[in-house]
Amino acid sequence: MMTSFSRRTALQSLASGFGYLAFSGLAHESSAREQEGAFDLSPKTPHFPARAKRVIFLCMEGGPSHVDLFDYKPALATRNGESLHSKQDGGLRLLGSPFRFQQQGESGNWFSELTPHLAKHADDLCFIHSMHTDLPNHSQAFLQLHTGSFQFTRPSLGAWTLYGLGTLNNNLPGFVTINPPSGNGGAKNYGSAFMPSICQGTKIGTNQIPDFYAKFMGIDKEPGPPLKWVGNSFQTRQRQRQQLDLIRDLNTSKLRRDSQHQEIEGAINSFELAFRMQGELPELLDLSDETSDMLQQYGIGNGQPTDRFGRQCLLARRLAEAGVRFIEITAPTSWDHHFNLRQVLGESCLATDQPIAALLQDLKGRGMLQDTLVVWAGEFGRTPYAQSGSGRDHNNLGYTIWMAGGGVKGGFKYGATDEIGHKAVENKCHLHDLHATLLHLLGFDHRKLTYSHAGRSFRLTNVFGNVVEEILS
Template sequence: MKSNEQPLNSVALSPGCCTPSRRVFLADAGMGLTGLVLGAMFQREGKPATTASAWALPDGKPHFPPKAKRVIWLFMLGGVSHVDTFDPKPALNQYAGKNISETPYKDSLHSPYVKGVREFVKGDHGIKLTLYPMQVGFRQYGQSGAGVSDWFPNVGGMVDDIALIRSMYTTDNDHGAILQFHTGRHMFDGYLPTIGAWVHYGLGTLNQNLPEFVVLGEPPSDCCGGMGTHGSSYLGPEYAGVQLEINPDDPLPFASPGKDVYQQEQEGEFEFLKRLNGLSAVEYPGDAALKARIKSYELAFRMQMAVPDAVSFKEENEETKRLYGLDQEVTKPFGETCLAARRLSERGVRFVQLYHGTGGNAWDAHKDLKKAHSEQCAKVDKPIAGLLKDLKQRGMLEDTLVVWATEFGRTPGCEGANGRDHNPYGFTIWMAGAGVKRGIVHGATDELGFHAVENRHYVTDIHATVFHQLGLDPRRMEVPGQKRLDIDYGNPIKEILT
C-alpha cells in the first residue's frame, strides 16, 4: 500500500473525499496482479469499511516536514543507575549511611509521586531508606559543563552534542518497565505496538532491500516483555522488529540456496509463490499472518544480498573500527553492534533498536553495583561515543536521532550491602542529533536523585519527541477499533528541540 507514486495522504487529510473503491483502485494500480488480489483481500476484510470513511493505511509519508530520517535506539536492559552515571548527586556522599528521614530531604518519602507506581509483586522493591554514596567520581564535561560520571568518559566527551533528560519517570517498579518504555503502557495492560513498530507503520521505507525496523542484541526475557518489546501487536506481524545477529562469519542464516541454483530460477519461484499465496489470501481474508508472510518473502528475496553486505565490516577502515572499540576485547561486542547500527542506518533502515545487558546482574545491580556498573559501562561507553562521533563526521547526525535509554534508574538508598534497587520515580535518558539541542540538560531530580521534580516526563513523551522529529503525528495513525488513551501519545519535549 506504500506506493510512492500516489499521494494517498489526501485520503487521510480530507475525510469523505474518497470512497473505498478509489482507495482500492490506487492500491491495486500500484501493486500489479497480486495487488489486485491483495486489494480485494483488504476490502473483504472490511478494515476501511467498518470505520469512518476517512481511515486509510498510512501512506508512508510524514505528516509534516521531518528533522529526522531515522532513529537509533540504544536501550540498556535492567536499569542504569542515573546517580552513578548521568545525574550525579553530591548530597548522597554528604549523607551517606543516613536514613532519608534524618536528612533535610525527609519529605521526599511522602511525596505524592510515590503513589504513582504500580507494584508488580506486592511489597517488592520498596523504597530503600539508607543513603548509599555515589560509587564513582564525576566531573563536568564540555562547554555545557554537565556532570557525567567517570564510568562514561567517552560519552562525557560528547556531552556538547547531546541533550540529557534528567527527569524521567515510569510507573512499573519491576522489569515490566522495559515493555512499558517501548509500548507506553504498564505490563498489566498487555502487549501493545512498540515505538519501532509505530515508526515502521507510519513511514515508508528508504531501502526496499532491508527491513525497516531492525533489532540488534539479545531481547529481554519473557518476564519483562520478551519479544513484545519490539513487537507490533494489533498493527500486524509485518510491522514487528526483525532481529539480525551480528556475526561476520555468518551474516545471515540461509542467505543463499547453494551454488547449483540459478538466480533466474529462484526469481521465478518467488514470483510464482507470491501468486499462489495471493490466491490463498482470497480464501482466508482474515489471516493477518498470511499477509505478513507474503511481505516477508518479498523482503527475504531482496535481503539475501543486502543484509550480508550491511553487516560486514570489510570496507570499514582501521580508524573507524578503533573508534567503536573493535580493537579491544571488552568493547568489541557492543562496538560491532553499534557499527552495524550505523551501517544499517546509512542504508536506510528507519529504526534500529539495540539491546544491551541481557541476563542476570548486568545493569540490574541489586548488589555489587560498583563492580557490575563499572564493567557494563566499560563495555558500552566507547562504542556509544564512537557511534556519535562517526555519525557526526559523516554528516549523518544531522538527520539521525539517537536515543539512549533504560527502563528506570536506581535508588539513592542502599539495597543489601552494596547495591541499589529499582527507581521508577526518577531517572535519566539522553537524545542526540536530528534537531535535538546540543549540550543541554533538561529537567531534574531532587537532591537525592529520588524523584523527578522539574519538567517531569513519562516515557511516552520520548515517543512523542521521536515522532515529532520524524514528522509524524501519532494521533493521525489511529487504527480503527483500537482505542488509545491520552497518555499513550505523550507530548514532544519542545525544550530540547531546536
C-alpha cells in the first residue's frame, strides 16, 4: 500500500507532467488507449518532405479586427456612418477605422499604425485576407479553429502534429500550450480526444485564474520558473525511479486486466514524462541566462505592457529550439472588442506587437524561421459596422490571419474581402483549407493522416479541405 508521502510525491510528478491538466481531472476527457500497446512518439517520416519541422501558434483569442489591423478598406472610411444596407436595418452603421494605414516593405502590404514593430517584417509575412468560418460564436469558432469541429470532441491541431511527426526530445512534451484560456472549450482546444493521451498538450501557466485562487492552489499563472512540483526535494532520483517503476507496473497490470481504461494510460504517461522533465524543463523555463539585450528586444522587464507576452514569446523560441513540435501561446488580453475599440485594440496591440516582432527576428537570426511555421490567428474577425457606436461585433464571414516561415511565401497576400471588409469574396479560405495547408507544410496529405476510432478513419479536416497552393514558397 502506498503511504501518504508516496501518494503526495506521485501526485506531484503527475501534476508536473501535465501542468494541472491531468491533476485537475481535465485530462480524463481526452485520454485514450491504442488497441495495441503504448503509442510510440519517436520521430516519424511524413508523407513527403516537410517544409516546417515545428509550429508556433500565436492565438489571439476573441477575434481581432482585421479592418483595423491588416485589411485596409478606404471605402469603409469613405462610407463611415452610412447604413450597412441600402434599406433601414436596425441601426447598423458602418464604422471607418480610426487608425492610419501605411504600406510597408517591398511587398507593399498594408499595416495599421498599431503594429509598428510587426510592420518591419512586412516581407516575411504571408496574409490570408479571405478567411471564413462557420459560426460567429466564440466557443464554437474557437473550438473549430483548434480541432476542425465545433460539434464533437476531436483531437486538436497540436495533437495531430505530434501524432504525425513524433517528438524530437523525449525529455519534454511534444506539444505545449502556454497560458491557454479556461473558457471557449477549455482543455478540448489542446486535448487529444480519442487519440493516445500522450498527444495532448501540456499546459504551462494560465490566463484566466484569479490571483488569490492561483496563490491558494499553488498554480503558476506565469510561464517560467518556478514551475510547481517539477522537482522532488523529498527523494533521490534513484528512489523516484524505483517508486515510479512500481507505480507503472501496478498501473500496467490493472490496464491489462481492464483491457481498456481511459485514465490509467494517461497516468502512466504523465508519471514517466514528469520524471524525465525534471532534468531539462526547469532550466529551459529559466530566462536568467538570456542577455539583457535579448530581454529588451522582447520587451521583458520593468513593468512594461509587453512583459507578459514577451516572456511567452521568448519561451516559445526556447521550446522550439529544444525540440518541441507544437507551441501555442495565447495573448494575455482578449481581442473581443465590442466597445471602446480605439483604446482597447490599442492596448492589445501594445502588449503583443513588439514581442511578436522580436520572435520573428530571433527565429530569423538563429536560422530557425525557414523551418518553423509561425501562425497568427483568432477565431474570427470583426464587423465593419459599429456596435454601441464605439466597438465592433463578431464577424465569421471574412477576416485575416497571417503566417511566416515554414514554407510560406513572405511578403504575400492571398484572397480578399469585399470593399468594406464584411465578407470574403476572392479565393475564399475556410478553416478546413487552412488546416489542410498547415498539415501540408508539415509534410502530410491531410486526407491520409488519419486515426481509426469507433470503426471510422478520422482526420483533422473531416471530409473537407483543400491545400492553398498559391501561398507555398
